Amino acid sequence: MSTQRPVAAISQGWVSAGGTGAPNYDEFATDSEITTIVRDNPRSALAVEMPHRAPEAVRDGLDFAASLEAAAQRLAAQKADGTYERVEDFVAPYRITDGDEVSYGVFAAVATDQISTRADEPGLVVRNEDVFPAKVVERTQLTRRLGTLLSPVLLIQTAQGDQLKGALIEAMQSDPVVSDVDAAGRRHEIWVTGDERLLAFAGAGELVVADGNHRSLSAQQAGLERFLAVITTPDSVRIAPYDRLIREWDTDLPSVLERLADNGVGVRESASGPVVPPAGVAILYAAGKTYELTLPASGGGVADRLDHAVIERVFFGQVLGMSADDKRISYVGGDYGPSWLAAEVDTGSGVAAVLVSPVSVDDFVSVNLAREKMPRKSTWFVPKARAGLVLADVR
Incomplete structure (x- = not known):
């Protein structure tokens, strides 16, 4: 240096x-x-x-x-x-x-x-x-x-x-x-x-x-x-939250829900529309329906346990077979919010939205002090x- x-x-x-x-x-x-x-x-x-x-x-x-x-x-x-x-x-x-x-x-x-x-x-x-x-x-x-x-x-x-x-x-x-x-x-x-x-x-x-x-x-x-x-x-x-909008996928909603359950994700349909979820939970909005996804526990370092890391690894990787840089995924920052995401899906501009709990400042600091890498597009x-x-x- x-x-x-x-x-x-x-x-x-x-x-x-x-x-x-x-x-x-x-x-x-x-x-x-x-x-x-x-x-x-x-x-x-x-x-x-x-x-x-x-x-x-x-x-x-x-x-x-x-x-x-x-x-x-x-x-x-x-x-x-x-x-x-x-x-x-x-x-x-x-x-x-x-x-x-x-x-x-x-x-x-x-x-x-x-x-x-x-x-x-x-x-x-x-x-x-x-x-x-x-x-x-x-x-x-x-x-x-x-x-x-x-x-x-x-x-x-x-x-x-x-x-x-x-x-x-x-x-x-x-x-x-x-x-x-x-x-x-x-x-x-x-x-x-x-x-x-x-x-x-x-x-x-x-x-x-x-x-x-x-x-x-x-x-x-x-x-x-x-x-x-x-x-x-x-x-x-x-x-603020950093969410994902899926423009297209090579599957259908029932298959996605089944694969989520097979990969340890708890799936429960919710009567409310999409909202910012609490830690440990993600929201899937597709075909006019909202699903609460209880994320599986994950080992590894602080970064590996973040909700964003679990979503990237389990939902996009194991369930959809998409990499984080797949062009069908739009990363949507906190300036947009749940209602914007729902409108994109309802009007056909996307097939599904995934809302993720925002990273806490404490977790962000912990990841940095450990010199680990944050999941891509996880902090807005x-x-x-x-x-x-x-x-x-x-x-």
Whole structure:
């Protein structure tokens, strides 16, 4: 490992003039949502992050690789026309306000060689979740073509969160340089400073990857020395449910229910509609009916015993014969909820929905301290840092 500072200022970057903030590329249940956002707001960072979902690319049938040049041209034009302002050697305090709830963080540059994925690998940044290789390939291609990072990795500071929060509040006494409101009504505000204390507090202890496992691995594969991150405090985030929508399957509902029982899952039809289940129980919604699934006990480490791991292993693996990266599975985060999932099934956009109890913060921390891997798409942290507010050049 190098001796470079683990958390540093962004040496060359850009700050939005407004209107560019967007959900990260992997927060959507359907690709058509991305196309709609870009159509309604061509300034959205999604037009660069997901160029093959821009309306013109969809019209012309372009895939991701064929759309990269358009992404590079769009970003270059935005940098030239004042959509983004050039800033050097800075960190960016970040505040998200959602009603009475306020979350704090800071945009900074984090050393890629600090990423640790197992107990015997030194490093300040703990990456805790398996990834989908195809997504990493796309992120790496985009980074290499753009030379700019638009979407931050969300890291939780585990040692000096209170000190970091206090310093961030002090840094936010002036007006923000940009303020952006998302579709849910949350306000995202950015300040620009060179305050060294923020870097000291942000890098004081282990940094757990809460969102951005694919982006952090992509930074490694692209050969970057640093990646763009928002470092937040433990009390600034919570974990919401992360569910699954099955678009198609090569079976029928009675067969699925029979196979579930054969694999040790308790199956009971419920008169109520789909809801967020308690720990140890999952909900299956299909053909207008709701089934409570009592999950079998599992051995192994903390990660292996999580409901998400059992669902992935037993329901999708043993019952349906699907791998976690099967294209027929849509991973649906906490911004959607049971009613949205039920509507997708009822209208024929999916054959079934599987609702899983949210991971507890204690279990999440335990998995990270043990340097185990979280099941893929098992933690939906809220609120999420927006892409396209602060950018970092990487060449």
